[in-house]
Amino acid sequence: MHLDPEFLSRLQFAWVVGWHILLPAFTVGLASFIAFLEGVYALTRRDVFLHLSQFWLRIFAVSFGMGVVTGIVMPFQFGTNWSRLSDAAGNVISPLLAYEGLTAFFLEATFLGVLLFGRKLVPPAMHFVAAVLVAAGTLSSSFWIIATNSWMQTPVGYAIVDGLFYPKDWSAILFSPSLPYRLAHTVSAFYVTTAFVVLGVGAYTVRRGQSPAEGRMMLRLSLWFLAIFVPVQIVLGDLQGLNTLEYQPAKLAAIEGLWDGGRGVPASIIGWPDQEQERNLAEIAVPRLGSLYLTHAWNGEVKGLKDFPPDQRAPVAIVYFTFRIMVGIGLLMLATVLAGFYLLWRGRLDDTPWYLKLCQVTVCLGFIAVLAGWTTTEVGRQPWTIYGLMRTADSVSPSLTGADVLLSFVLYVIVYLVIFPVGISVMLRFVWRGPAASEEAEPIESGHPKSPIEALSPTIAGRAS
């Protein structure tokens, strides 16, 4: 069997980034949520907010630690497997990645240490500032990494000399045409993902009845938040679609499963895109609807896949289905929020078991939607790494053999399959123990006090403080 280093490198990248993106999808929102809780606690001094902050901080520590170590893998992928991309585009994309490190990673790492371990060592106001700075770090990180990705999707502000990209206009590079939509849609997706986790955990806590105040608070906070952000997210998604139509028409045609372009094109609801036959099998489509929602006009013109040579088309079926999964989940989310608000209005939110159980299931919705949306935009960019300019096939490191990459891929698979299940089970254990667990005895501690190392001699503890 022939092992293709390019294909295996793509699989490996998909594997490491796919797992990694689940963590920022959760921690970006959670960091902001914790900063919010700390802030409200500072203002109101109500215990429920302190308990919630401590509870989510424990979960944040685990997910953030996993995010850091799986994140370190990412920049090195550019070198190990995509060295020709690094050589060709390093002049343009590397400062963006470096700014991510400078503005975000140090901020997060340093102040997370203070947030987790410093409650006794710094004044309360500083502790709140630490929470805000960690949240600011996660948002800054999102900006720079999405700026990098957006430039690769919609490159502008460069010149190509001897096959190498040179920067010409930094503000154009930073704020490339797809950046505003991609950034808003991604960060909003992360917030929604976190809010559904909080909703599900709140529902579980209410059902268990051990920390009713905390559980009810989580349900209400997340429902109100989602009532705003789920509709916003749907609008942002539509805007990003319009941006894709303008700047990446071949990707959009793959998303739509649209082979024949023209005026008044149909909307494909569901079917099986067949790349060989250049048509959709068993398709259900609505005439003219495609033009309407893509161009907001009955007779709007849209390019089809056949307008592009076959070697410039993405794998249509993957993009077509992941997009539909994402949109389907968006509608499910909207239904969940509407049902929740109906129950809240009728005063039955906390004692409707079927709804609370449903909320527990919706914990995974955001993560699936993020993965599906990311797959849509990344696979939809194929066959390019830098859209329209540099092919994925020309980006891979020339020295790698298929066997090299297969070996590294297998090792990444093994390690991730060990750490992710353990990490998830560790976080679930916090949820099972509940928000108020073990905090009463020592409310300023961020962990439970029955540690194996608590029995220290008082002289040591005394001298340090």
Next chain:
Amino acid sequence: MMQALDLVPIWTAILAVGVFLYVALDGFDLGVGMLYNFAPDRQARGLVMNSIAPIWDGNETWLILGGVGLLAAFPVAFAIIIPAVYFPILLMLLALIFRGVAFEFRYRDAERHTFWDRGFAAGSALAAFAQGIVLGAFIQGFHVEGRHFVGSSFDCFTPFSIFTGIALMFGYGLLGAGWLIIKTDGALQDWARRLGLYCLVGTAIAIAVVSIWTPLADAHIAARWFSFPHVVWLAPVPLITAALVLYAWHALRTASEYGPFAAGLGLFVMSYLGIAISLWPMIVPRHFTLHQAAASPSTQAFLLVGTLILLPIVLLYTGWSYWVFRGKVRGDIGYH
């Protein structure tokens, strides 16, 4: 205006400092991770781990900055060196993953804590070893055509690079012992001093062997060090190194709390300097000088503006967090 200025020396200095900070900071906490394996009991292990709990991921962040900084300042060097050390980088990353999650999992996943204890120690050791291989392979140089590495992914595993891998484990162990001497007291500190002595012996032998091995293997490096008048100007490097070894030995065997760590750092500075003198002015040995590999002037200028503002801020608040967590490690602050 900025374009007319040659920024390559500035970027060389920034990158050199960044990589050194990574080696010094993650060096001591990887060293602590290796020594963890030999800690006498469970309580001692808890203290050893908590001595680095609040700072390890900040330390590891310098690795990202080192890697991305190399890409930003010298993109073609990044594009040649990183694929050439494909497997050591892979091992390092996987080891760092294991080690990083072990901080949390060790307490939370109690029924498997022995597994995570071992994972923490073994991950630290493997990461140090892999970084040492990267260093050895870098000194030996790579098979380059044009702008690409064209050798095999296994070229980097040579007797020399395996040796530098082991050498770096001892060096990091010495830094880790120095850190633990600062952060602990009593029996645990005595234990750290004892391990520090073993690591010092290993480090001193390693520095001596590499200092003899490299000029023997590479005529350019031999000429750099031993031709007149270089031999006069450069004589202080080995002399200061030898003095530092003696001082470290003395500090480990007396009551000095900061001496061992300072001496360990000093040995790293001297070794680092020694390698820089041997390879100067190449960033990809024998193929690309710093200037030839430099990013476009616009790239350097764009990143420099922010770096000059942000890096001092980063250093300030990193320093502040070390200040917050100063003093002997306490049982009530850290992972629980």
